[in-house]
Amino acid sequence: MNRAPELRIADQDLETLVREHLPSLRGYLASLGAHAEMVDDIAQDVFLAVIEQHEQYERDRPFRAWLFGIARNLVHQEYRKARTRCRLRAGLVQRLLLDQSEEDEAVLQITRSEAVQQLRRCLERLTERARAMLRFRFEQLLSGEEIAARLGLGHGTVRMGLMRARIALRTCVEGRGESP
Amino acid sequence: MSGTLGPRELDLLAAYLDGELTAEQDGELAEIAASRPEFMLELRRFLVFDDALNQLGREERSTEAFLRALRLRRSPMMRAPAGHRRGRPRLAPRGRWGTWRTRLLAMAAVLLIATLAALVRPEAPAPPPAQAAQAAPAIASAARLVAAAAGSRIERSGGSASAMAGTALLAGDLVVTPEATLAFDDGSRVRLRDATVRLGGGSTTLALVLGRLDAEIVPRSGRDPFAISTGQSLVTVIGTRFRLQADGTTSRLAVTEGTVRFSGLDADPSPLVVGAGQAATCTGRPQALGLDAGLIGHWRLDDGSGQKAASAVAGTGPGTIVRARWEADGLAFDGVDAHVVLPLSPALRAATMESYSVSANVRPQPVPAGRDEDKLNQVIVGRTGYTAGLYYREDGRFMMQHFLADRLSCAAHSRSAYPAGTWHHLVGVVDHEQRSTRLYVDGRQVGSLTWTTNGPPFDHEDQTWKIGINRPSGGPARWAAAGVIADVRIYQRALGADEVAALAILEAR
Numbered sequence: 001m002n003r004a005p006e007l008r009i010a011d012q013d014l015e016t017l018v019r020e021h022l023p024s025l026r027g028y029l030a031s032l033g034a035h036a037e038m039v040d041d042i043a044q045d046v047f048l049a050v051i052e053q054h055e056q057y058e059r060d061r062p063f064r065a066w067l068f069g070i071a072r073n074l075v076h077q078e079y080r081k082a083r084t085r086c087r088l089r090a091g092l093v094q095r096l097l098l099d100q101s102e103e104d105e106a107v108l109q110i111t112r113s114e115a116v117q118q119l120r121r122c123l124e125r126l127t128e129r130a131r132a133m134l135r136f137r138f139e140q141l142l143s144g145e146e147i148a149a150r151l152g153l154g155h156g157t158v159r160m161g162l163m164r165a166r167i168a169l170r171t172c173v174e175g176r177g178e179s180p
Numbered sequence: 181m182s183g184t185l186g187p188r189e190l191d192l193l194a195a196y197l198d199g200e201l202t203a204e205q206d207g208e209l210a211e212i213a214a215s216r217p218e219f220m221l222e223l224r225r226f227l228v229f230d231d232a233l234n235q236l237g238r239e240e241r242s243t244e245a246f247l248r249a250l251r252l253r254r255s256p257m258m259r260a261p262a263g264h265r266r267g268r269p270r271l272a273p274r275g276r277w278g279t280w281r282t283r284l285l286a287m288a289a290v291l292l293i294a295t296l297a298a299l300v301r302p303e304a305p306a307p308p309p310a311q312a313a314q315a316a317p318a319i320a321s322a323a324r325l326v327a328a329a330a331g332s333r334i335e336r337s338g339g340s341a342s343a344m345a346g347t348a349l350l351a352g353d354l355v356v357t358p359e360a361t362l363a364f365d366d367g368s369r370v371r372l373r374d375a376t377v378r379l380g381g382g383s384t385t386l387a388l389v390l391g392r393l394d395a396e397i398v399p400r401s402g403r404d405p406f407a408i409s410t411g412q413s414l415v416t417v418i419g420t421r422f423r424l425q426a427d428g429t430t431s432r433l434a435v436t437e438g439t440v441r442f443s444g445l446d447a448d449p450s451p452l453v454v455g456a457g458q459a460a461t462c463t464g465r466p467q468a469l470g471l472d473a474g475l476i477g478h479w480r481l482d483d484g485s486g487q488k489a490a491s492a493v494a495g496t497g498p499g500t501i502v503r504a505r506w507e508a509d510g511l512a513f514d515g516v517d518a519h520v521v522l523p524l525s526p527a528l529r530a531a532t533m534e535s536y537s538v539s540a541n542v543r544p545q546p547v548p549a550g551r552d553e554d555k556l557n558q559v560i561v562g563r564t565g566y567t568a569g570l571y572y573r574e575d576g577r578f579m580m581q582h583f584l585a586d587r588l589s590c591a592a593h594s595r596s597a598y599p600a601g602t603w604h605h606l607v608g609v610v611d612h613e614q615r616s617t618r619l620y621v622d623g624r625q626v627g628s629l630t631w632t633t634n635g636p637p638f639d640h641e642d643q644t645w646k647i648g649i650n651r652p653s654g655g656p657a658r659w660a661a662a663g664v665i666a667d668v669r670i671y672q673r674a675l676g677a678d679e680v681a682a683l684a685i686l687e688a689r
Contacts, residue, residue, distance in 0.1 A: 018247055023235075030231035031224040036428060039231060040242075040411060041389050044250050091203070092210035093196065093223070100220060107224045110232045119232060137198070138233040144198050145595070149618070149628035163194035170229055 018047060021067055027111035028068055031104075032075045033089040033097040042078075046071045065103065072101050115173055122172035130165040137162055184218060193223060197230055245412060245464065323349045323362045323379060323386075326369075332357035353379045354389075362386075368397045368406060385409075392425040392685065405441075413462040414443045416451070423685045432678075433466075434459040434686035442466045459682035469682045474673035476527035477645070479520070481511040481666040489520055489647075497523035504648060507664055509689070510541065511647070515548045515558070515662025519649035527672055528645055532568050532582070532610075533637050537671040539607040539680075540647075541687055544572040544600045545662040558661040559650045560606065561668050564643040567650050570608050572661065576600070580608025580619040583638035584631070592619040592627040600663070603689035611674035612637070623684030625677065645670065 025046060029039050049070050050057075057066055079088060079098055088094055109115055123131065129151070136147040148158045185193065192209045195201045201209065213220045235242055325332075325347045332343035335354040343355060349362065355377050362370045362377075370377075375391025386393075387409045397406045397417050405416040410426035413433075420438025424431065433442050435458055441451035444465045452466040459469045478492040479499050484506050489499035504511045504518040511520065522528065540561050547555045555574050562569025566583035573579055576597030582590045590610075598604055598621065607620040615634070619627040646652070647668055650659035667687045675683070 014250070015247055018250065019243060022243055022246060026231055026235065027228040030227045033227070036231065036234050038390070038428065039234075040246055040428070044246070047250055089199075091201065091206035093201075093206060093213055096210060096213050096220060097224065097227075100224070104221075104224070107221070107228055110225075110229050116232060116236070119236065123236070134233060138230070138236065144200055146625050149625060152616075152630040159194045159198060159200070160191070162198065163190055166197070166226060166229060166233075169233075170225075 014047070014051065017050070017063075021064060023111040023113070023116075024064065024108050025067060025071060027108045028071060028103065029075065031097070031107050032072070032101055033094045034075065035089060038088075042071070042074065045074055049074065068103050075101070110170075110173065118173045118175075119169060122169050125172065126165060126168065130161060130168070133158060133161050134165055185222065189219065193226065196223070197226055323364045323370075325349065325355075325360055326363045327359075327361040328357060329359040332360050349379050351379055355379070364406075366398055366400060368395070370395045380407075388424055388426045388431075390426055390428075392423065392688075394421075394423045394688075396421050410462075412444065412464060413466060416441045416443070422454075423688065425681075425685050429463055430678075431462045432459065432682050432685055433462070434682055436686065457686070459679075459686055461678050461682060469679050471679060471683060471686070474671045475669060476525065476531060476672045477522060477668070477670035479522070479647070479668045481520075481647075481668065491523075496525050496528070499523070499647065502652065510543075510664040510666030512664050513648040513661045515545065515660050517649070517652060517654075517658070517660055519652055519660065520647035521652075522645040522647065524642065524644050528670065529640075529642070531645075531670060531672055532563060532640055534672065535610060535612045535674040537607060537609045537669075537673065537675040538569055538580070539605070539667070539669045539671075539675075539683060539687075540570060540665055541603060541605050541667040541689055542570075542572065542661075543603045543664045543689075544598070546600050547574070547660075547662055557650070557657075557659040558663075559646070559648070559659045560661055560665060561645065561647050561670075562650060563640050563645045564650055565640045566638050567657075567659075568610070568638070568640070569645075570606050571659075572598075572663075578604070578606055578619060578621055578626070580606075580610070580617055580627075582610045582617050584633060584635040585638050586633070586635050587638070588631075588633060588635065590617045590629055590631050592617040592629045594619060594621055594626040596626065605667075605684040605687055605689075607675060607680045607683065609674050609680070613674070620677075620680045620684070622688070623681040625680075 022043060025043050026039050029042050030036070034042050046067065050067065053070070057063070075088065076098060079094070110119065123134070126134070132151060133147055136142040136150060142150070144155050144158050144162070148155045151158065153161070189212060192201070192205055192212070195205060196209055213223060325343055325345055327345050328343040333340050333356050334343045334347065334349070335356070336350065336352070343357060343360060349355065355372065357372050358374055360372045362372065364370070370386065371394040373392040373394070375393055376389040377393070378387040378389060380386055385407050389411070393408070395408070395417070397420055400406065400418050405418050408415045408424060410424065410431040411428065412426070413431040415422070415424055415433060417438070417440050420435065420440055422433060422435040422440050424433050433440060433454055435454045435456050437456050439456070440454045442454050442460050442462065443451040444462050452460055452468060454460045454468065457471070459471055460466050461469055475493055477496050479489045480492055481489055483490050487501045489501055489511065491498050499520040499522045501511070501520050502518065504513050504520060506512070513519065538561050542560050544558065547558065557574070558572040559567060560570040560572060562571070566587055568582050569580070571579040571581060576599060578594045578598060580592045584590060592608070605622050609618040609620070611618065615631040617629045617631070618625055647665055648661040651657055
């Protein structure tokens with residue numbers, strides 16, 4: 001597992017840590033129910049905590065496990081104290097996500113750089129309409145209703161179209177034979 | 181993986197991922213997730229997958245922006261004072277708090293502090309943040325809250341408390357509020373709307389995490405600018421008024437007075453200078469939005485007196501006021517026959533034959549009792565005939581209507597109703613290239629219609645544009661507006677979503 005070579009947290013070290021661990025940390029925070037637009041803000045809090053607590057890091061421990069431990073505690077704190085959970089998703093499902101907050105390689109597989117490259121290739125194989133839906137949803141953060149209005153489709157069609165595109169992409173990225 | 185999920189489960193999962201789950205569906209989904217671990221695993225994998233799609237194509241840019249923002253928050257200017265930092269929670273996992281050496285040092289420090297504290301004053305339980313802020317004059321305040329709506333809160337040192345007017349704020353505080361006003365030591369004021377902000381150090385710096393702020397910054401030295409950061413940008417000013425909005429991917433700036441320097445966090449650091457009445461957006465590199473381009477009519481309706489509404493566009497004349505009366509924040513219409521007739525310049529005459537956009541601020545009122553004509557529509561800004569323009573309807577919905585030559589109505593309606601009595605910024609866009617009508621309320625698209633025919637537009641010939649009425653001569657389609665209207669604009673082009681959002685910020689009430 002990756003380890004921080006020398007945790008003095010000089011600017012260079014910080015940059016190295018961020019470059020190495022930000023993708024998986026983002027994914028981990030997303031799996032804990034962090035809102036898409038708040039993932040980076042929480043990740044910054046996590047790295048600020050790393051800077052503050054770096055002396056407590058035990059070098060014989062995997063750094064990522066320590067980092068995720070900080071992230072997990074921070075999200076749990078946020079959930080407990082916040083009446084309106086502005087940085088986390090709302091609802092009953094959120095509680096369940098926090099109950100299952102153990103680090104899981106299968107969940108984070110897509111955050112690996114080779115998987116991201118494969119995702120790019122798979123995206124090109126989608127239909128133009130599916131790509132347009134994904135572009136509106138993930139580049140422009142439009143709601144399902146807004147996408148439906150842009151494409152002249154029904155809201156339900158867009159919702160299921162997006163879901164089908166996700167499934168096709170995951171199938172393709174995970175190399176299970178089906179192309180999108 | 182889809183093979184393991186039934187159609188209902190897929191539907192719920194799709195709604196959850198898109199943030200469209202109702203409370204009832206949330207319960208149903210939670211029940212499935214709790215009883216089926218494999219479903220829960222899929223849900224988590226899709227959440228991470230969505231985040232990967234969010235990042236796709238901007239990983240490097242996004243990491244650079246992240247590093248810049250992190251450095252900004254780490255810098256001494258943004259760090260909390262020592263007294264404040266001592267109170268921060270330990271975030272490391274339980275039971276793994278470091279080496280024996282660290283623990284011994286920590287225990288010694290705790291003993292020393294406890295001894296000193298006992299000598300100085302009796303021990304007291306730690307107060308919640310709001311009380312702590314008022315009771316700790318030794319810690320310099322960055323700003324204070326002078327107003328805070330219900331539901332506002334301050335997060336400090338791992339605690340959270342309701343935010344109240346009068347609370348002193350410290351560097352590092354996170355303020356989450358539906359509406360609040362911050363006052364800084366130098367007299368500068370920042371009004372927050374549905375916002376999350378983090379207070380910086382000194383007396384000047386603020387990070388807008390999410391939401392909107394209206395800033396009124398008093399003049400100060402160029403060496404000591406007021407600086408506000410967002411996830412994508414840095415705004416520095418030395419005395420001006422502006423509005424800034426941030427979401428997860430984009431920052432939007434609209435300047436109402438003076439000039440503002442607008443820099444991206446992950447691009448060329450040379451700032452864009454944005455002047456009064458101008459707007460810019462930033463997703464990495466700041467970009468000016470030409471809100472004057474294609475503007476063929478602009479009546480602010482802030483004259484305050486007289487029978488003419490001044491035009492802010494050279495070459496377009498003033499509007500003629502008929503029985504409407506001035507109020508502090510615009511021109512009031514009685515819902516009976518008050519209106520403004522706009523001059524028919526060549527550009528305004530040709531406007532509806534090509535792509536065009538109409539915008540206005542409106543605080544609608546219900547049609548007054550006793551009006552015996554058709555109460556279905558109120559025309560906010562429109563062109564008489566087969567009336568093109570913005571409407572407020574009896575059911576509380578807004579509408580942008582456009583007609584084709586075969587009298588075919590191409591109207592976009594808001595899906596929701598907007599109760600009377602509240603200001604809203606409306607933009608109606610008619611896009612002949614995309615053959616669509618779009619309606620935006622408060623910067624967000626709320627309705628659209630793609631035309632199914634290719635006919636030419638309806639020719640209004642010499643009919644004028646009017647504010648607050650359709651046919652002044654009366655009859656069943658007079659459709660007089662009730663309420664206050666301001667900031668009317670007409671563009672000879674289809675405004676884009678970014679421009680609409682910026683305009684809504686610039687002219688927000």
